[in-house]
Amino acid sequence: MELFNDLYDVEKNLLPYDGMVNYHGPILNELDALAFFKILCTEIEWQNDLLIIFGKKIETKRKVAWYGDKAFPYTYSKITKHALAWNSVLLSLKTLVEKESKETYNSCLLNLYHDGTEQMSWHSDNEEQLKKHGAIASLSFGAARRFVFKHKETKETVQLTLADGSLLVMKDETQDFWLHRLPAMKIVSHPRINLTFRTIQI
Ligand SMILES: O=C(O)CCC(=O)C(=O)O
Numbered sequence: 393m394e395l396f397n398d399l400y401d402v403e404k405n406l407l408p409y410d411g412m413v414n415y416h417g418p419i420l421n422e423l424d425a426l427a428f429f430k431i432l433c434t435e436i437e438w439q440n441d442l443l444i445i446f447g448k449k450i451e452t453k454r455k456v457a458w459y460g461d462k463a464f465p466y467t468y469s470k471i472t473k474h475a476l477a478w479n480s481v482l483l484s485l486k487t488l489v490e491k492e493s494k495e496t497y498n499s500c501l502l503n504l505y506h507d508g509t510e511q512m513s514w515h516s517d518n519e520e521q522l523k524k525h526g527a528i529a530s531l532s533f534g535a536a537r538r539f540v541f542k543h544k545e546t547k548e549t550v551q552l553t554l555a556d557g558s559l560l561v562m563k564d565e566t567q568d569f570w571l572h573r574l575p576a577m578k579i580v581s582h583p584r585i586n587l588t589f590r591t592i593q594i
């Protein structure tokens with residue numbers, strides 16, 4: 393595992409100002425990443441996400457799931473969901489990510505993108521329930537996808553590719569000043585699973 397990390401400068405801040413984003417690169421080898429991908433496909437209670445667009449509820453093709461230490465309520469697009477209890481695969485990934493990022497987390501939002509047509513639009517993870525300036529650790533499995541940051545005022549953008557088994561950590565004022573999105577990539581035909589470990593403030 394050390395070998396993989398050596399290829400990336402984990403200390404390097406990808407943002408030029410107003411936040412801190414560190415890309416750790418792959419923290420799992422390909423075989424382990426594939427094994428986790430398969431287990432996550434079957435062991436997670438995937439549900440279609442709901443979006444409210446022009447007052448209408450729309451079901452996304454992208455699937456989501458929400459886990460945590462407690463049945464935390466989590467509201468977005470005016471829909472409240474309660475976190476499910478951790479299962480063993482998520483607990484082992486949480487331990488791995490906590491060790492690698494030197495932070496702790498009490499919840500995890502998961503997204504399953506069936507192919508490159510599924511995406512996530514511009515947003516920042518600055519909901520009231522989240523610990524202010526807490527670290528958010530994003531672990532990716534499956535298809536490599538582009539990930540983009542855009543500064544809310546200057547509109548400057550920063551792009552990177554999130555590889556299979558890789559970890560990206562966003563912290564400090566990142567969510568105050570920067571939006572991020574996962575754009576569609578029509579050329580991608582394989583699925584991808586992303587886990588964002590977060591801290592809910594109770
Ligand atoms: O899938 C990704 O890499 C992004 C997920 C994300 O931004 C989120 O869950 O808030």
Ligand SMILES: [Fe+2]
Binds near residue numbers: 515516517572
């Ligand atoms: Fe996000």
